[in-house]
Amino acid sequence: MIATVLLASQRLVHLSFVDFVIIIFYFALVLAIGLYLKRQANTGEDFFLAGREMTAWVAGLAFLSANLGSLELMGWAGNAYKYGILAAHWYWIGAIPAMLFLALVMIPFYHICKTHSVPGYLKLRYGESSRAFSAICFGVMTVLMSGINMYAMAVVMKVVLGWDMNFSIWVSSITVAIYVALGGLRSAIFNEVLQFFLIWAGALLIPILGLIEAGGWSGLQARILHNLTELNVPHAGAYTHLWSTLGDFGNNPMGINWIGIVFGLGAVISMGYWTTDFLVVQRILAAKDLRSAELAPIIGSVFKMAVPFIVILPGLLGLGLLPIRLVDAGLAWSPAGQAQGLHGYDEVLPLMLARYCGPGLLGLGVTALIAGFMSGMAGNVSAFATVWTYDIYGALIHKNATDEWKVKMGRWSTIIGIFVSIGAAYIAKGKPSIMDYVQELFSFFIAPLFGTVLIGMLWKRATAAGGFWGLFTGTASSIGMYTWVKVDPSAVRYVAFSMQAQTQAQNMFRALWCALIGVFVTVVVSYMTKPKTDAELANVVYGLTPIPKTEHVSIFHRPLFWAAVVAVVFVILQIIFW
Amino acid sequence: MKAGGSLSIWFFVGLSLGVTGALILIQGIYELAHPPEYQTVLSQLHANVWWGALLTIMGGAYCIHFRPGKKSE
Numbered sequence: 001m002i003a004t005v006l007l008a009s010q011r012l013v014h015l016s017f018v019d020f021v022i023i024i025f026y027f028a029l030v031l032a033i034g035l036y037l038k039r040q041a042n043t044g045e046d047f048f049l050a051g052r053e054m055t056a057w058v059a060g061l062a063f064l065s066a067n068l069g070s071l072e073l074m075g076w077a078g079n080a081y082k083y084g085i086l087a088a089h090w091y092w093i094g095a096i097p098a099m100l101f102l103a104l105v106m107i108p109f110y111h112i113c114k115t116h117s118v119p120g121y122l123k124l125r126y127g128e129s130s131r132a133f134s135a136i137c138f139g140v141m142t143v144l145m146s147g148i149n150m151y152a153m154a155v156v157m158k159v160v161l162g163w164d165m166n167f168s169i170w171v172s173s174i175t176v177a178i179y180v181a182l183g184g185l186r187s188a189i190f191n192e193v194l195q196f197f198l199i200w201a202g203a204l205l206i207p208i209l210g211l212i213e214a215g216g217w218s219g220l221q222a223r224i225l226h227n228l229t230e231l232n233v234p235h236a237g238a239y240t241h242l243w244s245t246l247g248d249f250g251n252n253p254m255g256i257n258w259i260g261i262v263f264g265l266g267a268v269i270s271m272g273y274w275t276t277d278f279l280v281v282q283r284i285l286a287a288k289d290l291r292s293a294e295l296a297p298i299i300g301s302v303f304k305m306a307v308p309f310i311v312i313l314p315g316l317l318g319l320g321l322l323p324i325r326l327v328d329a330g331l332a333w334s335p336a337g338q339a340q341g342l343h344g345y346d347e348v349l350p351l352m353l354a355r356y357c358g359p360g361l362l363g364l365g366v367t368a369l370i371a372g373f374m375s376g377m378a379g380n381v382s383a384f385a386t387v388w389t390y391d392i393y394g395a396l397i398h399k400n401a402t403d404e405w406k407v408k409m410g411r412w413s414t415i416i417g418i419f420v421s422i423g424a425a426y427i428a429k430g431k432p433s434i435m436d437y438v439q440e441l442f443s444f445f446i447a448p449l450f451g452t453v454l455i456g457m458l459w460k461r462a463t464a465a466g467g468f469w470g471l472f473t474g475t476a477s478s479i480g481m482y483t484w485v486k487v488d489p490s491a492v493r494y495v496a497f498s499m500q501a502q503t504q505a506q507n508m509f510r511a512l513w514c515a516l517i518g519v520f521v522t523v524v525v526s527y528m529t530k531p532k533t534d535a536e537l538a539n540v541v542y543g544l545t546p547i548p549k550t551e552h553v554s555i556f557h558r559p560l561f562w563a564a565v566v567a568v569v570f571v572i573l574q575i576i577f578w
Numbered sequence: 579m580k581a582g583g584s585l586s587i588w589f590f591v592g593l594s595l596g597v598t599g600a601l602i603l604i605q606g607i608y609e610l611a612h613p614p615e616y617q618t619v620l621s622q623l624h625a626n627v628w629w630g631a632l633l634t635i636m637g638g639a640y641c642i643h644f645r646p647g648k649k650s651e
């Protein structure tokens with residue numbers, strides 16, 4: 001059967017027998033875990049929150065792994081090739097402060113109010129309308145994004161391995177559907193931890209061997225400068241500097257400035273994603289106690305800080321070591337590009353894999369990519385199943401559903417969510433440009449959500465109407481600005497303050513604006529409407545939520561201590577790569 | 579954290595790393611005796627031997643430490 005799906009004439013790597021054995025063993029193991037855990041998913045708490053009994057390490061690794069999709073790995077390695085080390089901002093300032101903020105400021109509220117989901121928190125804080133709006137946006141966004149990622153993964157598998165796209169889509173999706181539908185969040189988390197280790201085991205060898213070949217970091221810097229100067233690439237010296245070229249939009253390959261990175265990415269987009277996207281927050285809600293829940297994002301942040309070693313560095317190694325020049329995916333994957341043997345930016349990670357890894361190691365590397373895809377997809381469907389069951393079906397359709405019924409609905413919505421995602425993958429196959437827009441647009445629904453959740457946690461005067469209209473206008477303004485720039489490209493000078501602002505810069509500024517608009521509307525409407533009583537806000541708002549004291553815990557077990565350690569390492573990294 | 583009261587999540591991690599590592603190590607040892615026709619860059623470092631060995635040891639240690647029936651986690 002395997003032979004029949006390997007039909008494409010062009011592929012980057014050729015797998016041997018031992019590679020296939022490793023890949024098949026991986027699939028067998030994840031299915032076995034799902035089957036084994038089926039008997040542990042009997043109640044709603046078991047199925048949707050893994051019984052709330054995860055340790056800090058398990059919750060922390062699953063929290064990170066749900067975000068470590070293969071497209072994340074290959075996409076950001078490709079971005080590192082395209083934009084240089086600036087891509088590392090999405091792992092450092094674009095993640096670490098937000099993860100620490102989640103741990104120290106927001107987790108106590110999520111944990112103490114015992115919500116099942118982020119829309120569930122909005123219900124407790126603002127009311128049913130905010131929950132319904134947020135849940136519907138999240139549900140639609142999650143299955144569509146899952147489908148788009150599925151399609152993109154299938155394209156990569158076709159280009160890299162020559163696998164038939166239908167084969168990749170159906171085999172991976174059905175495997176995920178089986179193990180999540182059987183074991184619920186517990187099964188998803190178990191597999192995410194397993195996938196975390198496989199991703200590192202499969203990807204870590206590339207930077208190690210790459211740095212040996214390049215002669216260390218300084219040798220790599222010299223090679224990149226030499227290669228790009230020879231090719232007359234603008235800003236050749238900017239590809240290995242993190243901050244020193246961000247004074248102006250025109251000084252760096254990304255066309256962005258420090259304001260966009262610090263405020264758009266660091267203060268809004270990353271805060272929104274890491275603190276309110278239920279895909280990742282759900283793993284933290286499964287922690288067994290408050291201290292574990294607080295430590296989990298901090299543990300995740302340690303590994304997140306290290307991810308550039310297996311993602312950004314291979315992209316830079318590609319710039320310095322590969323004898324060919326990679327191009328945009330649209331050109332590379334077009335018939336003309338394929339005829340010329342061109343390769344896209346996103347292929348840099350598989351290219352480096354093929355450069356260093358022979359039989360066996362190649363199987364492990366490909367398994368790492370598949371594991372990344374499956375962990376991301378399992379994250380999407382398990383989060384979708386929870387939001388659908390509790391916040392849409394249970395809140396709007398069948399309000400008196402029993403716990404047993406919710407578990408059944410969770411299993412079915414997992415399977416249906418997968419099939420809808422597969423449908424979205426085929427829509428993406430037919431209309432890739434439209435789905436690209438959808439993906440770009442949906443990613444900014446999260447920015448206004450962050451503003452609304454944060455103001456709700458920290459300001460007890462915020463009202464139900466304020467929360468809903470803030471969320472609604474923030475989201476509408478995101479869509480409005482996106483459409484405005486699409487219809488009139490010159491509008492970018494208003495949205496991002498510069499005609500030189502490239503796509504990433506526009507994204508950062510749009511997120512910043514829509515979060516500010518959401519917060520502004522929340523405040524104004526709140527002052528015009530009647531607030532909830534203190535009793536109604538107990539356990540969901542700062543000042544009305546009793547936070548357990550940690551004086552009796554040694555300093556080495558305190559989340560604040562480890563957050564400080566992570567913050568210091570984060571600052572040191574910025575200085576080293578300045 | 580344990581599943582079903584008997585198997586730890588770390589046991590599954592160990593099993594996965596151990597089996598995969600062993601397969602890579604065996605392939606690496608085979609290639610020492612029968613060098614492949616197509617050589618990867620830096621193949622003289624025999625990464626599959628030492629990386630496979632490292633994964634096997636790690637996986638084995640996890641499997642032993644978190645084996646079914648052992649009390650500690």
